[in-house]
Amino acid sequence: MNIIVCAKQIVNVTDIRIDKKTNKPVLQGLDNKISDIDKNAVEEAIRVRDEKGGKVTIIMVGPSEATETVKELLAMGADEALLIPWDQDYDYHVVSELLIGGIKKLGDYDIILCGEASLDLFSGQIGPRVAELLDIPQITYAQEIGADDEKVVGDRNLGDSIVTVESSYPVLITVTKEINEPRLPSLMDILGAANKPIEILEADDVVSEVSSPTVETIDITGVSMDRKNIIYEEMPVGEAVSKLVESLGKEGVI
Amino acid sequence: MVLAYAGKKQLMLEMLGKGRELANELEKELTAVIVGDENHALAEEYIQYGADKVFLIRTNQEMFKAEEYTQILTGLIEESESELVLIGSNKDGKELAPRLAAKLKAGCVSECTDIHIDDGDIITERTIFSGKAVAKEKINSKQGIITVPSKTFDPLDADTGRNGDIIEKEIMVDPSRSKIIDVKEMEHSGVNVEDAEVIVSCGRGFDNREDIELAENLAAQFKGRAIGCSRPISADLNWLPEEHWVGLSGHKVKPRVYFAVGISGQIQHIAGMRDSDIIVAINKDPDALIFDNADYGIVGDLYKVLPELIDAIENAKT
Numbered sequence A: 001m002n003i004i005v006c007a008k009q010i011v012n013v014t015d016i017r018i019d020k021k022t023n024k025p026v027l028q029g030l031d032n033k034i035s036d037i038d039k040n041a042v043e044e045a046i047r048v049r050d051e052k053g054g055k056v057t058i059i060m061v062g063p064s065e066a067t068e069t070v071k072e073l074l075a076m077g078a079d080e081a082l083l084i085p086w087d088q089d090y091d092y093h094v095v096s097e098l099l100i101g102g103i104k105k106l107g108d109y110d111i112i113l114c115g116e117a118s119l120d121l122f123s124g125q126i127g128p129r130v131a132e133l134l135d136i137p138q139i140t141y142a143q144e145i146g147a148d149d150e151k152v153v154g155d156r157n158l159g160d161s162i163v164t165v166e167s168s169y170p171v172l173i174t175v176t177k178e179i180n181e182p183r184l185p186s187l188m189d190i191l192g193a194a195n196k197p198i199e200i201l202e203a204d205d206v207v208s209e210v211s212s213p214t215v216e217t218i219d220i221t222g223v224s225m226d227r228k229n230i231i232y233e234e235m236p237v238g239e240a241v242s243k244l245v246e247s248l249g250k251e252g253v254i
Numbered sequence B: 001m002v003l004a005y006a007g008k009k010q011l012m013l014e015m016l017g018k019g020r021e022l023a024n025e026l027e028k029e030l031t032a033v034i035v036g037d038e039n040h041a042l043a044e045e046y047i048q049y050g051a052d053k054v055f056l057i058r059t060n061q062e063m064f065k066a067e068e069y070t071q072i073l074t075g076l077i078e079e080s081e082s083e084l085v086l087i088g089s090n091k092d093g094k095e096l097a098p099r100l101a102a103k104l105k106a107g108c109v110s111e112c113t114d115i116h117i118d119d120g121d122i123i124t125e126r127t128i129f130s131g132k133a134v135a136k137e138k139i140n141s142k143q144g145i146i147t148v149p150s151k152t153f154d155p156l157d158a159d160t161g162r163n164g165d166i167i168e169k170e171i172m173v174d175p176s177r178s179k180i181i182d183v184k185e186m187e188h189s190g191v192n193v194e195d196a197e198v199i200v201s202c203g204r205g206f207d208n209r210e211d212i213e214l215a216e217n218l219a220a221q222f223k224g225r226a227i228g229c230s231r232p233i234s235a236d237l238n239w240l241p242e243e244h245w246v247g248l249s250g251h252k253v254k255p256r257v258y259f260a261v262g263i264s265g266q267i268q269h270i271a272g273m274r275d276s277d278i279i280v281a282i283n284k285d286p287d288a289l290i291f292d293n294a295d296y297g298i299v300g301d302l303y304k305v306l307p308e309l310i311d312a313i314e315n316a317k318t
C-alpha cells in the first residue's frame, strides 16, 4: 500500500501577537511546526502501512528550511519525504498544482491523506483540489478508516450525521483531529530518522510552468481582543461569587 | 451571472440576500440552483427572496457527493458564464467548492465574512490565524468561488410580486467510484447557539456528562439561553451533540453573555466566541488562557462556584 500524506508547515498561531501601532499580526520570529491535523494524517498512514505493508511518503510545498519540521514526521515513522520549495506568492491553485506535479513524480499511490484543514488558514481546500486534479474520489472529515486490499471504508463526521463511504483505490481522504492520537517520537526514532531520505524537487522540475495565484492577499489586519480582565481570585468562593453577581448586575445582565 | 448553491434553505436565503446586492453592483443576474428534487414551490420562494432565475436540476445522482456535484455545477457555471459563485459553507459546501475551483482553475475563498465589489473586482474578507486576523483578498481568476457560512448575511424580505424564470434541466453525471453504505443520524437537541442571548459553555473541566446539569441550572437563570461546549465535549466524549460545539471548527456565537466554565481557552475555542459582548470565565487554574480573554472571571472549582453562583443570581433577581 503506497500512502502519500500532504503536510503543511505553519507558524504557531497561538503565539501570534498583534502589533498595536500597525494593527498587523507579527509573524517574524515565531516557531514553525507541522499543522496539527497533518500529524493525525501521518499517524493514520503509519497505522495502515503497519497493517498492510507498503510505504508512507510525505509531500510538502513550503519554505526550503522546512526539512527540519519534515524530519519530525519521518521520526514518527514515515518512510521518506518530498519537499517542493516555494517562497514566492501562492494560493491554493498554485499549491495544489505543485503538489500534483510532485505526486505524479512519486509514481503509484493508493491513498492520499490530508488534514481536514490547516490550523493557520483553516480552509480545507487542498484535499478536494488534489482529488479533482487527479480525478479520484474523496472521503472528507474521516474520523475512522478501515483499509482492505481492494477497498477502503471511511466514517465521515458531518456533525449532524455520520456517513460511511466505501471507495476503491486510489482515493483521497481528509482526516479529523479525533481519528487518533499522533505518537510522540522517541529519541531513538529521532536519531533514526536522520538517515531517511528527503528529496527536494524544484517547482520547475514538477510543473512546466507555475501558474500565477488566482487569489491575491491585499491586506491583513489584526483583530484585537481587549477585555476587562477583572478576575476574582484568592478569596472565598462566596465573596468571589457576590462580586461577580454585582458586576453582572451593573452590566445589566441580571 | 452570480450563481448561488446551498443544500440548506435558510443558508440559501441568506446567500440570496447578499447575492442580490452583488448582482446589482455587477449589473448581472442572480441565479439559484436546486439539485435533485423538482421543488417548484422552493424555486418560487428563491425568486421571492431575490433570485432572477432558478435552475431546477434533475439528475441520476442520489445523495450528495462532491465529485458528482462538481460535474453538475461546472456545467451550469460555464453555460451561464457565471463569474461569481456562492456556495453555502456547511460541510458539503466546504468540500464541494475547492473541488469545483480545481476543475475551473478558479480562485476560491473559504468561509467569507464579507464580500464586496470594488472597481469590478471581487474582494473578500475572511478570518485567519484562528481569529487573530482578517485577510482581505482579491480574486483574479475568470470565475471566483466563495463559500458563505450561515448567519453571515441577512435574507431580504420576501417579495411575493417578484418574477423570475424557473428553468428545468436534466444533467447526468459519471458516478463516483465511491459508495455511501450507511448514514447514521446523530442525536439532535434542536438548540441554536448562534441565536442565543446567554450561553453557558462546558469544557473538559466537567468530570461527567451528568454534571452538565449544573451548567443547565445556571443557564436557567437567563432568558434566551443555550448550552455551549468545547470541541472535546462534543467530538471526543460525545456528551453533547454538535449543535452545542463552539469554536473555529464549530459554531460562531455572539451572545450578550458567554460563560466559559472549565474551558482552558485555547485559541480554537476563542475563535468561536470572541464576538460575545461579555465573557465570564470560571476555571480552577489561575494561569488558564481563558482569563486573558475574559471580562470577568472566578478562579475556583466549578463544582463549588456554580451552585453558589446559581443561588446568588436567584437571590439578586428577587
Ligand SMILES: Cc1cc2nc3c(=O)[nH]c(=O)nc-3n(C[C@H](O)[C@H](O)[C@H](O)COP(=O)(O)OP(=O)(O)OC[C@H]3O[C@@H](n4cnc5c(N)ncnc54)[C@H](O)[C@@H]3O)c2cc1C
Pocket: A036, A037, A117, A118, A119, A177, B202, B203, B204, B205, B206, B229, B230, B231, B232, B233, B245, B246, B247, B248, B249, B250, B251, B261, B262, B263, B264, B265, B266, B267, B268, B269, B272, B282, B283, B284, B285, B288, B300, B301, B302, B303
Ligand atoms: C483544527 C482544530 C480545530 C479545533 N476547533 C475547536 C473548536 O471549534 N472548539 C473548541 O473548543 N476547540 C477546538 N479545538 C481544540 C482546542 O485546541 C482545545 O483542545 C479545546 O478547546 C480544549 O477544550 P477544553 O478547554 O474543554 O479542555 P482543556 O484544554 O482540557 O481544559 C480544561 C480546563 O478545565 C479546567 N478545570 C479542570 N477541572 C476544573 C474544575 N473542577 N473547575 C474549574 N475548572 C476546571 C482546567 O484548568 C482547564 O483549563 C480545535 C483544535 C484543532 C487542532
Ligand SMILES: Nc1ncnc2c1ncn2[C@@H]1O[C@H](COP(=O)(O)O)[C@@H](O)[C@H]1O
Pocket: A005, A006, A007, A008, A009, A035, A037, A038, A041, A059, A060, A061, A062, A095, A099, A113, A114, A115, A116, A117, A118, A119, A121, A122, A123, A124, A125, A126, A127
Ligand atoms: N503547502 C502544503 N503542502 C502540503 N500539504 C498541504 C499544504 N497546504 C495544505 N496542505 C494539506 O491540505 C490540508 C488542508 O489545508 P488547507 O486547505 O490550508 O486548510 C492540510 O491539512 C494538509 O494536509
